[in-house]
Amino acid sequence: xxxxxxxxxxxxxxxxxxxxxxxxxxxxxxxxxxxxxxxxxxxxxxxxxxxxxxxxxxxxxxxxxxxxxxxxxxxxxxxxxxxxxxxxxxxxxxxxxxxxxxxxxxxxxxxxxxxxxxxxxxxxxxxxxxxxxxxxxxxxxxxxxxxxxxxxxxxxxxxxxxxxxxxxxxxxxxxxxxxxxxxxxxxxxxxxxxxxxxxxxxxxxxxxxxxxxxxxxxxxxxxxxxxxxxxxxxxxxxxxxxxxxxxxxxxxxxxxxxxxxxxxxxx
Amino acid sequence: xxxxxxxxxxxxxxxxxxxxxxxxxxxxxxxxxxxxxxxxxxxxxxxxxxxxxxxxxxxxxxxxxxxxxxxxxxxxxxxxxxxxxxxxxxxxxxxxxxxxxxxxxxxxxxxxxxxxxxxxxxxxxxxxxxxxxxxxxxxxxxxxxxxxxxxxxxxxxxxxxxxxxxxxxxxxxxxxxxxxxxxxxxxxxxxxxxxxxxxxxxxxxxxxxxxxxxxxx
Numbered sequence: 001x002x003x004x005x006x007x008x009x010x011x012x013x014x015x016x017x018x019x020x021x022x023x024x025x026x027x028x029x030x031x032x033x034x035x036x037x038x039x040x041x042x043x044x045x046x047x048x049x050x051x052x053x054x055x056x057x058x059x060x061x062x063x064x065x066x067x068x069x070x071x072x073x074x075x076x077x078x079x080x081x082x083x084x085x086x087x088x089x090x091x092x093x094x095x096x097x098x099x100x101x102x103x104x105x106x107x108x109x110x111x112x113x114x115x116x117x118x119x120x121x122x123x124x125x126x127x128x129x130x131x132x133x134x135x136x137x138x139x140x141x142x143x144x145x146x147x148x149x150x151x152x153x154x155x156x157x158x159x160x161x162x163x164x165x166x167x168x169x170x171x172x173x174x175x176x177x178x179x180x181x182x183x184x185x186x187x188x189x190x191x192x193x194x195x196x197x198x199x200x201x202x203x204x205x206x207x208x209x210x211x212x213x214x215x216x217x218x219x220x221x222x223x224x225x226x227x228x229x230x231x232x233x234x235x236x237x238x239x240x241x242x243x244x245x246x247x248x249x250x251x252x253x254x255x256x257x258x259x260x261x262x263x264x265x266x267x
Numbered sequence: 268x269x270x271x272x273x274x275x276x277x278x279x280x281x282x283x284x285x286x287x288x289x290x291x292x293x294x295x296x297x298x299x300x301x302x303x304x305x306x307x308x309x310x311x312x313x314x315x316x317x318x319x320x321x322x323x324x325x326x327x328x329x330x331x332x333x334x335x336x337x338x339x340x341x342x343x344x345x346x347x348x349x350x351x352x353x354x355x356x357x358x359x360x361x362x363x364x365x366x367x368x369x370x371x372x373x374x375x376x377x378x379x380x381x382x383x384x385x386x387x388x389x390x391x392x393x394x395x396x397x398x399x400x401x402x403x404x405x406x407x408x409x410x411x412x413x414x415x416x417x418x419x420x421x422x423x424x425x426x427x428x429x430x431x432x433x434x435x436x437x438x439x440x441x442x443x444x445x446x447x448x449x450x451x452x453x454x455x456x457x458x459x460x461x462x463x464x465x466x467x468x469x470x471x472x473x474x475x476x477x478x479x480x481x482x483x484x
Contacts, residue, residue: 162349163353165338168369173369177356254338254339255320
């Protein structure tokens with residue numbers, strides 16, 4: 001490693017110019033995004049510096065329980081974000097989301113650090129947290145897409161589902177094609193990323209490693225592992241979350257619960 | 268075969284729809300239920316099919332409360348034809364055979380081609396090919412394919428929600444005759460319709476008004 005060029009406070013301040021540009025555009029075009037830009041910028045600084053200090057502390061202490069608590073905390077916030085995106089349909093989904101994330105991301109992160117990368121010990125924070133964080137960050141979008149599709153389809157195809165129930169279908173049978181559509185919606189972005197990676201974009205992690213002075217070939221190997229683990233984690237996470245959320249849409253007597261109509265997206 | 272005792276039900280928005288609805292229907296009986304739009308006729312059928320749960324009161328099928336049956340098995344014995352006929356993706360034939368792929372139909376052989384063609388012809392759909400896409404049918408054709416799909420289950424109770432609303436007088440007559448034949452075969456048939464049946468044989472006329480079911484004078 002040759003080491004990265006240091007970024008000083010003045011240079012960070014210079015980068016704020018990009019936000020000023022966006023703020024200017026918001027004012028000029030009356031986009032009404034000024035407040036969001038300010039809050040977003042402050043949160044970017046605060047959250048990342050906080051994460052940086054937490055990581056320095058955790059790396060120094062190097063305790064497995066602490067690594068797992070931090071990981072569970074990351075999943076908790078991801079779960080809240082996903083549940084927030086699909087809220088308003090009358091069915092709470094935080095727990096299905098949190099449990100599916102905890103289970104699937106934990107399994108994938110363990111396999112990647114312990115079996116593929118062979119970090120010793122497997123919870124070595126320098127490997128487990130960044131890799132696990134990438135699993136959480138990327139897969140949570142997949143889960144949100146899958147659940148949004150599930151609720152959207154269940155609202156739009158309510159009559160079809162009830163017709164199948166009337167014909168003696170169990171809830172799983174009445175929703176089998178909606179289930180498949182929802183899981184597919186969650187998996188497609190990570191599969192598309194595999195198609196475009198290296199041609200259309202250079203992934204963030206690889207960029208970071210290369211900027212930090214790593215050998216590009218080593219960065220590529222890590223990136224391949226990341227891409228493949230994302231396919232696994234989005235699949236596991238989407239299947240689990242959609243299964244658990246689907247159960248909540250029916251009563252024990254196999255009746256479809258009322259759902260609120262989908263609201264227009266604001267994000 | 269079916270009896271309701273003081274059944275009340277509120278819409279999801281809390282508006283009371285049925286209040287103390289009481290009536291019974293025996294095997295072999297054909298009943299026509301009418302009443303103002305939004306008066307709860309469809310909701311009543313959904314309660315009997317257990318797609319929804321009453322707020323209070325009890326519903327019995329063959330002397331036992333609905334809750335004592337496994338819901339998918341109950342829905343095949345007390346079968347509901349919803350107001351909007353929904354065709355599943357695929358052909359007319361696959362629509363008719365689909366209910367035989369469910370877990371509840373374990374051990375039941377799907378109906379043969381001849382049986383399907385005969386059933387469709389009896390409903391005035393002799394011109395339909397079984398491999399024709401079901402999505403492209405007219406509303407009236409969909410209504411009758413949906414009825415055929417239900418009849419294949421050989422239910423003991425038939426709940427028909429506006430089964431003739433999109434039909435011409437000739438097809439309407441065929442559907443009504445089918446309902447009469449089903450009752451003659453010992454089934455209890457409850458038909459919801461805005462229009463009085465053209466049929467002139469024995470018929471029990473019920474009206475649902477103000478949440479209560481009464482015999483039509």
